[in-house]
Amino acid sequence: MSGAAMGRRQMGGAGNSHHQRRYSSDQVVEYSRLLSMQRGISGEFPVPVEPTARRLSSQSSSQRQHREDVYLNGHSPGLLDLHSIDTELLPQAMPHSCFTSHSTFSLCFLYLLDTEVAELLPSRRNPVPLQNNLLKSLSADKEKTSSVAKIKVVVRKRPLNKKEIAKKEEDIITIDSGSSFLTVHEMKLKVDLTEYLEKHEFVFDAVLDEDVSNDEVYRETVEPTVPAIFQRTKATCFAYGQTGNGKTYTMQPLPLKASQDILRLMHHTYRYQGFQLYVSFFEIYGGKLFDLLNDRRKLCMREDGKQQVCIVGLQEFRVSNVDSIRELIEKGNATRSTGTTGANEESSRSHAILQLAIKRSVVGSESKPARIVGKLSFIDLAGSERGADTTDNDKQTRIEGAEINKSLLALKECIRALDNDQVHIPFRGSKLT
Numbered sequence: 001m002s003g004a005a006m007g008r009r010q011m012g013g014a015g016n017s018h019h020q021r022r023y024s025s026d027q028v029v030e031y032s033r034l035l036s037m038q039r040g041i042s043g044e045f046p047v048p049v050e051p052t053a054r055r056l057s058s059q060s061s062s063q064r065q066h067r068e069d070v071y072l073n074g075h076s077p078g079l080l081d082l083h084s085i086d087t088e089l090l091p092q093a094m095p096h097s098c099f100t101s102h103s104t105f106s107l108c109f110l111y112l113l114d115t116e117v118a119e120l121l122p123s124r125r126n127p128v129p130l131q132n133n134l135l136k137s138l139s140a141d142k143e144k145t146s147s148v149a150k151i152k153v154v155v156r157k158r159p160l161n162k163k164e165i166a167k168k169e170e171d172i173i174t175i176d177s178g179s180s181f182l183t184v185h186e187m188k189l190k191v192d193l194t195e196y197l198e199k200h201e202f203v204f205d206a207v208l209d210e211d212v213s214n215d216e217v218y219r220e221t222v223e224p225t226v227p228a229i230f231q232r233t234k235a236t237c238f239a240y241g242q243t244g245n246g247k248t249y250t251m252q253p254l255p256l257k258a259s260q261d262i263l264r265l266m267h268h269t270y271r272y273q274g275f276q277l278y279v280s281f282f283e284i285y286g287g288k289l290f291d292l293l294n295d296r297r298k299l300c301m302r303e304d305g306k307q308q309v310c311i312v313g314l315q316e317f318r319v320s321n322v323d324s325i326r327e328l329i330e331k332g333n334a335t336r337s338t339g340t341t342g343a344n345e346e347s348s349r350s351h352a353i354l355q356l357a358i359k360r361s362v363v364g365s366e367s368k369p370a371r372i373v374g375k376l377s378f379i380d381l382a383g384s385e386r387g388a389d390t391t392d393n394d395k396q397t398r399i400e401g402a403e404i405n406k407s408l409l410a411l412k413e414c415i416r417a418l419d420n421d422q423v424h425i426p427f428r429g430s431k432l433t
């Protein structure tokens with residue numbers, strides 16, 4: 001569906017210009033911006049039909065060469081550390097305040113991990129191998145010297161929904177199958193008001209098309225991190241994107257799949273080594289914390305003597321089989337705050353954080369509390385919203401939207417500070433951070 005629609009758009013314009021982004025972080029920013037802007041023009045194009053295959057094969061060899069050059073000269077799709085993430089990872093998205101579900105139909109799906117884990121991860125699948133030795137050594141150095149975290153950015157496209165199809169909205173993204181590229185087609189107007197399409201190509205660590213299953217999403221994103229959490233690593237996987245673009249749909253199956261793998265490792269590879277698995281699930285709603293596994297009990301966030309942030313009163317459940325984990329996850333999901341926005345009838349109005357903690361008791365002192373070894377956190381962020389998406393909504397929904405955007409802005413500030421190696425990271429900007 002999307003391919004054909006894309007072809008139509010491309011051919012429908014009076015001309016084509018072609019932009020390729022050079023840095024992954026720019027990609028995230030520019031990508032969000034472009035997607036946001038499309039709303040105003042959706043459904044306004046002439047629609048001559050041009051199948052995707054023809055469109056792609058009609059690309060000139062120089063275009064293809066250019067694309068390869070970009071890959072070889074700086075688009076190593078390896079694990080990104082924060083130094084390679086542009087400081088403007090999220091900010092442009094927020095001030096633009098023009099998020100819309102109607103033609104923004106993909107989400108950025110990221111995970112961050114502690115430095116230790118980078119070495120433990122299997123080597124990435126590079127669609128185009130780095131051939132330049134200098135580049136190779138630079139990227140190796142970068143991986144080694146990354147002092148804070150590693151980040152991997154995966155984008156998943158969702159299909160147009162019924163509402164969008166009914167409104168004859170256009171699909172503005174094409175993905176070359178098996179590649180890490182995606183193209184956003186932006187309609188522009190010349191000074192003489194003739195329309196033309198500008199193509200923007202983006203490279204991410206991975207790009208998943210609309211027909212990709214949740215299992216494949218898991219394999220691409222979370223699965224490689226699971227063994228690492230037995231090796232004193234904390235990994236965080238979060239879904240970012242505007243309201244209605246599929247964050248919850250994508251995130252919900254992941255913790256259960258991860259738990260299955262964790263239990264398998266505990267019962268086989270790490271058998272008799274004293275590892276235990278704990279589940280906790282809470283949400284941040286309106287700047288306050290609520291335990292989703294304990295009747296939405298209000299929780300407090302405190303810093304201990306070691307400057308570690310603790311969530312006081314959060315219930316953790318020790319689990320040893322998949323069924324009990326499934327029950328807990330379902331219970332938490334059912335308790336989560338949802339509402340309706342102009343863009344999503346069942347919109348999550350909170351950031352939901354599900355944590356799978358691996359603990360271990362010291363041999364010989366089983367009576368003492370087990371110590372944490374590693375943690376896998378899944379954060380289903382609330383969707384960012386633009387003002388126009390909330391005009392139909394009541395006051396409460398608009399207040400929620402403002403609070404959500406505020407916390408996402410704080411998240412952006414932290415990523416920016418980490419990226420700039422700043423001494424002060426504004427983690428106190430929001431409960432989320």
Ligand SMILES: Nc1ncnc2c1ncn2[C@@H]1O[C@H](COP(=O)(O)OP(=O)(O)OP(=O)(O)O)[C@@H](O)[C@H]1O
Binds near residue numbers: 161244247348349
């Ligand atoms: N990849 C997909 N394939 C099929 N349907 C999808 C896909 N992604 C999302 N959807 C559908 O789109 C709708 C909105 O998705 P979802 O609730 O996950 O969005 P969201 O980003 O979590 O929104 P919000 O931020 O408002 O909570 C749902 O009905 C969901 O089933």
